[in-house]
Amino acid sequence: MNPADFQVWSREVATRMEAALGELLPPQSIAPARLHDAMRYSTLGGGKRVRPMLVFAAGLVSDAEPVRLGVAAAAVEMIHAYSLVHDDMPCMDDDVLRRGKPTTHVEFDEATALLTGDALQSLAFQLLADFKLSDDPAVQLKMIQIFAVACGSRGMAGGQAIDLDAVGKSLTLPELEYMHILKTGALIRASVLMGAHCGRPLSTVELEHLDRYAKCVGLAFQVVDDILDEEADSSTLGKTAGKDREANKPTYTTLMGLSAAKKFARELLADAQESLAGFDARANRLRELADFIVRRDR
């Protein structure tokens, strides 16, 4: 593995993603212009694009066509963007800064932010039904089903509900883990599985290994987020740092302590790599990506 190579690849994915999102989002020139403006504002020009990288890296394992992966990744990223827009609203986390810019309800208004999230979710599903993502339409339906579960009350939205309920409460570690498996883990797992499904059919065992990889990476992502939130300042992070601690939200660092959380992240990384043991070099981007997710500094 060559870190320089990975950096080049990840920049390529980010560039490709930005171009795909720019094309797939409705232009500001068509009505309702303000809503389309807000959808583009909330989705374009920022973010680490971790989920698109997972889609593209998983697609390499099944030799998927990049144009299909671009559509699947755009759908995932629109869902991620919508979740941030709603999560930042005053009735949720009430945050004013995201990716170094004013949050959508601050830049526009609350009602527009609400509708922006709603419309981004619809658009994500529209893309997944509109473009050919698999040679087999039945597989494409399966992809939409996986994706919808990951978004819903037994996935991301459910995780956010548990997160809200947890403010000011003391969770146990298993409870915290359950919350994160839903809140961020579900969409990360869906990203990997959707990328894989865009290509040649994989065996059930291969898909199970990829799912295990994604589960570990998803949890590691959250643990590292908590560590960074504890250690970093707002200017590096591009969002308000230390906010979870202030809001009295349970985090891995508050529950385990900083050094145990770091150890846990390393263990999850090892577990993710172990899950890929049976794959050939086509899984190298997934391997590098797991490293990147755990070792990132923002």
Add this chain to the structure above:
Amino acid sequence: MNPADFQVWSREVATRMEAALGELLPPQSIAPARLHDAMRYSTLGGGKRVRPMLVFAAGLVSDAEPVRLGVAAAAVEMIHAYSLVHDDMPCMDDDVLRRGKPTTHVEFDEATALLTGDALQSLAFQLLADFKLSDDPAVQLKMIQIFAVACGSRGMAGGQAIDLDAVGKSLTLPELEYMHILKTGALIRASVLMGAHCGRPLSTVELEHLDRYAKCVGLAFQVVDDILDEEADSSTLGKTAGKDREANKPTYTTLMGLSAAKKFARELLADAQESLAGFDARANRLRELADFIVRRDR
């Protein structure tokens, strides 16, 4: 056509719909319980079930299996319910009463209402991908695509954005019509087309006629809503009456006057019936439903 017969049928659809929704919504007994509770609260036990009736009536035209229609109708009704939950929130219409009950953000809280709408949208798409709705998976993908467009920024969510922008402004009649074609018309058209697609393949001409029917019925529905809002009191309507007028929102009655609005509704009804001229008796429920939508008193 037999009005008594139609009443029996519409009650049957409502009963079937309630049962399907009850089964397809996650039970309160599973986590996150409060979110699932709110999803059920927002969707079950009320509403005119106009969109499910349209799905079932259109399905009769293509001899579709009732179990498929139940799933498609449930998806439509979940989208409708989610739109009401978000629309009632303080940053939107700020309404406290819906179907004679406290609105979701009043009964629960704003954050839960936000997530309830989000999760209902995901669940609707999940159902459409999860159950077999057509013998041809490619047709099912087409249904999801139609549905997603109807929900998004060029459909319902976009109509709501235009509606918000219109508060306190004077719209022209074409602008008002454009707003309603998106805000309520899009989902009504999707209801008819999805019901039709659940059965045997229809010709392009047949689908175009059904779409014209749905477009007329959708507009008529909104015109009648405005008339009822002008004439009825809150106890009959089950929601706050006269609210649009108070909020200085443009309506058909404020723009056209009450009697011209009533005439317009009758013309749309005639147009809807004309669109069905080429269909046999299997379209009779659609014919009766158009009458019902224009002649209802709440």
